[in-house]
Amino acid sequence: MISLIGFSGLILSFIFNVIVIVSYYYKINQRFNHIFYLALYCSLFFMCLSFFALMFAYISSDFSNFNVFQNSHSSKPLLYKITGTWGNHEGSMLLWLLIMSLYNVFFSFNITLEDHVRKLTIVFQSFLYLCFSLFVILTSNPFLVNSIDSNEGLGLNPILQDPALAIHPPVLYIGYVGFSLILSLALAGLILNQLDNLWIQVIKRWAMFCWLMLTGGIALGSYWAYYELGWGGWWFWDPVENVSLMPWITGLALVHSLMITKQEQLLKRWVVFLSILCFSLSILGTFLVRSGILTSVHSFAADASRGIFILILFLTITGFSFIIFILKSPHSNKQINLLFINKTSALIINNIVMLIACITILLGTIYPIIIEVLTNKRMSVGAPYYNSTVLPILLPGFLIMSIAPMLSWQSNKLDKIKNYIYILIVISILTLLITYLTKFNIWGFTGTILGLWIIAASLLSILHNCLKYKFKKFFIYNNALIAHMGVGIMIIGITFSSIFQTKNNFTIQTGEIVNSGQYSLQLKNLKIEEKNNFQELLGIFLLHKKNEFLTTIKSSKRYYYVSKVITTEAGIYHDWFQDFYLVLGNEKNNKWSITIYHNPLVSFIWIGVMIMIFSGMVGIFKR
Amino acid sequence: MNKIFLFVPLILVMLISIFCLVFLLQGKDPSKPPSALLYKNLPDFDIINLFDDADVISNKDLKGRIMLINFFASWCSPCKVEHPLFFEIKKKYPNILLIGIDYKDKQEEAINYLNTMGNPYDYVGMDNKGLIGLELGVFGLPETFIVNSKGIITYKHLGPLTKKIITNEFAPFIQ
Numbered sequence: 001m002i003s004l005i006g007f008s009g010l011i012l013s014f015i016f017n018v019i020v021i022v023s024y025y026y027k028i029n030q031r032f033n034h035i036f037y038l039a040l041y042c043s044l045f046f047m048c049l050s051f052f053a054l055m056f057a058y059i060s061s062d063f064s065n066f067n068v069f070q071n072s073h074s075s076k077p078l079l080y081k082i083t084g085t086w087g088n089h090e091g092s093m094l095l096w097l098l099i100m101s102l103y104n105v106f107f108s109f110n111i112t113l114e115d116h117v118r119k120l121t122i123v124f125q126s127f128l129y130l131c132f133s134l135f136v137i138l139t140s141n142p143f144l145v146n147s148i149d150s151n152e153g154l155g156l157n158p159i160l161q162d163p164a165l166a167i168h169p170p171v172l173y174i175g176y177v178g179f180s181l182i183l184s185l186a187l188a189g190l191i192l193n194q195l196d197n198l199w200i201q202v203i204k205r206w207a208m209f210c211w212l213m214l215t216g217g218i219a220l221g222s223y224w225a226y227y228e229l230g231w232g233g234w235w236f237w238d239p240v241e242n243v244s245l246m247p248w249i250t251g252l253a254l255v256h257s258l259m260i261t262k263q264e265q266l267l268k269r270w271v272v273f274l275s276i277l278c279f280s281l282s283i284l285g286t287f288l289v290r291s292g293i294l295t296s297v298h299s300f301a302a303d304a305s306r307g308i309f310i311l312i313l314f315l316t317i318t319g320f321s322f323i324i325f326i327l328k329s330p331h332s333n334k335q336i337n338l339l340f341i342n343k344t345s346a347l348i349i350n351n352i353v354m355l356i357a358c359i360t361i362l363l364g365t366i367y368p369i370i371i372e373v374l375t376n377k378r379m380s381v382g383a384p385y386y387n388s389t390v391l392p393i394l395l396p397g398f399l400i401m402s403i404a405p406m407l408s409w410q411s412n413k414l415d416k417i418k419n420y421i422y423i424l425i426v427i428s429i430l431t432l433l434i435t436y437l438t439k440f441n442i443w444g445f446t447g448t449i450l451g452l453w454i455i456a457a458s459l460l461s462i463l464h465n466c467l468k469y470k471f472k473k474f475f476i477y478n479n480a481l482i483a484h485m486g487v488g489i490m491i492i493g494i495t496f497s498s499i500f501q502t503k504n505n506f507t508i509q510t511g512e513i514v515n516s517g518q519y520s521l522q523l524k525n526l527k528i529e530e531k532n533n534f535q536e537l538l539g540i541f542l543l544h545k546k547n548e549f550l551t552t553i554k555s556s557k558r559y560y561y562v563s564k565v566i567t568t569e570a571g572i573y574h575d576w577f578q579d580f581y582l583v584l585g586n587e588k589n590n591k592w593s594i595t596i597y598h599n600p601l602v603s604f605i606w607i608g609v610m611i612m613i614f615s616g617m618v619g620i621f622k623r
Numbered sequence: 624m625n626k627i628f629l630f631v632p633l634i635l636v637m638l639i640s641i642f643c644l645v646f647l648l649q650g651k652d653p654s655k656p657p658s659a660l661l662y663k664n665l666p667d668f669d670i671i672n673l674f675d676d677a678d679v680i681s682n683k684d685l686k687g688r689i690m691l692i693n694f695f696a697s698w699c700s701p702c703k704v705e706h707p708l709f710f711e712i713k714k715k716y717p718n719i720l721l722i723g724i725d726y727k728d729k730q731e732e733a734i735n736y737l738n739t740m741g742n743p744y745d746y747v748g749m750d751n752k753g754l755i756g757l758e759l760g761v762f763g764l765p766e767t768f769i770v771n772s773k774g775i776i777t778y779k780h781l782g783p784l785t786k787k788i789i790t791n792e793f794a795p796f797i798q
Contacts, residue, residue: 273632284639293646307647315640322633329629366639373645 002057003065007143009050010094013101014133016043017126024123040108040122043129047101051094054142055085063153066144067091072153075533075561076161083166089290089306090142092169097136099170099177100129107181112202117194124184131313139306161533161560164224172217172244178210179247179279182254186275187321190328195268203275204258205620210278211251212616218244219609226602227570233498234605237386242365243285246358250277253354259480260347268330270351276325280318281358287314293369346404353397360389395446398491401484402453405461416464420457427452439500447495454488475618483615490608496601497579507591516596519580520544523592524552534560539584539592543573555584555594576603661779665690665770666758670748673725673733680746689719689796690770693744694756696728697736699764705783709743712789723747726756726764769796 019039023032054067058081063069071088072081080087086095104125110118136142185203189195221241226234235241254274257267287293291307364381406420428449435445458481465477475482506514513522522542529536538556542549555571573580579602585593665682672678682690693709695702713721723744725733728751737747750756759768769778778796780788 277632280636287643291643291647293643304647308644311640311643311647315636318636319633322636326626326629326633366642369646370642373642373649 002053002060002062003143003145006050006053006057007141009046009048009053010097010133010137010143013043013046013050013097014130014137016040016046017129017133020126021123021130024119036119036122037108040105040126043126044101044105047098051085051098054091054094055082058082058085061153063150064146065142066146067142069146069150069153073533074152077532079163079166080161086169086173090136090140092173093132093136093140094142095170095173096177097129097133099173100125100132100180103178103181104129107206110202112198114194114198117188117192117199120188120192121181121184124187125181128180128184128317131317135306135309135313139309162224162228164220165228168217168220168224171213171220175210175212175214175217175251176244176247176282176285178206178213179251179275179282182207182210182275183279183317183321186272187324190272190324190330193328193330195272195330200258200271203271204255207251207254207258207275207278208616208620211248211255212613212620214244214248214251215609215616216613218248219606223606227572228567233501234602237364237383239365240285240289242361242386243281243288246285246361246365247278247281249354249358249361250274250281253351253358254278256347257351260344267348272325272330276318276321280314280321281362283310283314283317287311288365341407343404343407343409346400346407350397350400353393353400357390357393357397360393361386364389391443395450398450398454401487402450402457405457405481405484419460419464423456423460424453427456441499444495444499447491447499451488451490451492451495454491455485458482458484458488475622479615479618479622483612483619486608486611486615488608489604489611493601493604493606493608497599497605500600502598504596505585505593506596507588507593509591514594514596517598518545519550519596520547521553521582521594521596526592531558534558537584539571539594541571541582543580553580553582555582557584574603577601579603661776663776665768665774665776668755668758670722670724670746670750670755673730673737673747673749685720685722685746686774687772689772690722690768691719692722692724692759692768692770694724694726694750694759694761694764694766696726696764697732698728699726702765702783703740705765705785706740706743708784708786708789710741711786712793713743721745724750724755726750726761727753769793771796 016039020036020043023036023039026032054065056062057065057068058072059078061068061072061074061081063072067088067090071091072084076084084091086092104122107125108118108122113121182203185199185206189199189203218241221244222234225236254271257271257274260267287307287310290310291304293307364385367381402424403420406417431445431449431452435441435448462478462481465481466474469477502517504516506516508514508521508523510523510525513520515521520543522544524540524542526537526539529538536556536558538554541553541555543551543553551573553571553573554569556569558567558569560567568583571582571584573582577600579597579599581597581599583595583597585595587593667681667683669679669681672680691712695706709721709723712719721744723742723746725747728749730749730751733747733749737744748755753761765783767780767784768776771777778792780792
């Protein structure tokens, strides 16, 4: 019954989107104008109905629905029943549609753009919606009826039963899918030849919002990986991480380019290209993940027909967009001279760096496919490739970021350069001394110094601005600089946590104490707890630092009955400067093996991301 | 000159799509992971008869006939889907030896399962600890192996069988 309601909602929402497109072409009189918007709102209403029907089926453990049967279990806690709605391929595609529809309706409230541009954008967005809802209806219907009569489900993948991961997909999708609106806006602007200031102002806000959400989603995902996978790290160059990183990088380039387009009225072609690229990479990523071509921690049930369908979508949407781009591409009469030493050139060079990094990641991600097609051998590209290619590519970008604050927007003059140079030199010497006296590592040194340069240059620039404008409109002048400080902090966090991470293995028995660095760890006791849908082996440890009691750490292993899977829950003691990270291993002769990681400055990564998100939020709302 | 650059993204999109399409059409999906055991000898193992704990045979005793080894379990729902197909295989190719291995399952539930669904197998072995599965590198259920008369694994399929797979892919190996 509930499945029927859900499926009807899906179909009705499809039909109403067709009405939106049809009524656009018969825009003769005012009545059709009403129908246009009414159909748009109706489609959102029925989409919501469909989505909440599926959610209700999950909450009520309605195993007559095949999707619920495959992915849920009656003993699951309510929260994970709800989040189970999007914890699988079909449900997540439904969420995808809901978000597309939401974007379309929220965008229709926009009053800045001229009426015909807005309408054409809505039409394109509806068209994209139709493409993806066809995909859901034909290949990934979440409302299939279960042919087996069962009063119990098969359970959700246990590592997905986690609060951070429960909200990670929606946040990520709001960003990832949001780029569809950016594409629609770009196409509408191109076709109507209306890439004017208003258009830039509007697309800038939406692009910023999508990019922020994507940032938040990726950060949540890596935070989850950090404490749930128990591998001591937070980024693994997993194919799925890569496919979310690619639109993130192009989105970043887009947000930055939009900033100069406003200043310079140049680069419109480039902005449109990036707008198309963002959503193209989103679809390509979806294809790579959902077709099962690449295997990763995010395993979805693979199905070749789905793969071919998304590939066709990718080819149609991207191909169409790029053809429009070729035909209607705006001409710029002014040439850009990259030899000018000003902010514009710095931004353009950084854009190029970002694009190269993105292409490098793309190459690494699809390389196994190319090789297998050509030579019939299976191989995989892992972290070493990305670490040795992407990171060096990003270095010049970071270097430019650190000198950018001393450049001016329009002129070729350098502003108050002496102050900057002094500070950068002092920092360099200090860092060199400190690293030389402790553990010298060329990568560690480079990362630290770049991070510090970016922070120092941004701070100094903020100071200059404050002196000049006396704190008036503080955020208007300094917002970008604050974001850059966040980046600097993040770079330092990334450098330290990846290069100066230490890992030690111990065996320990109850009551015993092991020493690791400044810390000493005592195993207080081990107990087995029976939870609703899993059994937990919980190790309770006492952590001391220099004989001073700090905290109790719980590290555990869980055994999920239904899916018969064991997961590790790392025990983490967060300190501002160092995370103490503990993983419980196996037992041998009453002794337990444990792995202790010291992860320095991991908190800086999350702080940096939060600063970036905060400053992005300010960027959306500031006038 | 400038115009040419505009075509670059389109060409790249085309290239990527072509490679992915070829990949998909070649049927190289992960349900056929490369098996280290393919074209190698079947490892030796002992199996306990599901219906009689005292009856233990080794797969060495079974050499000389083409074998189809199917891993199944009562808790596995795709297994239920492919189950009726084994009766058809049995009917169509009466000379092959059909071996079912009950994987990580409870004995009484497996017996119950075969009683209700019917038993197409010539011999049903028990692997409640998953040890035989480990020997053969079983990824997930159901999984099917074909072993030729010389004891060499010639074919492996992960996931439920379909009529199409049986007519298109099985035929060369079991005739």
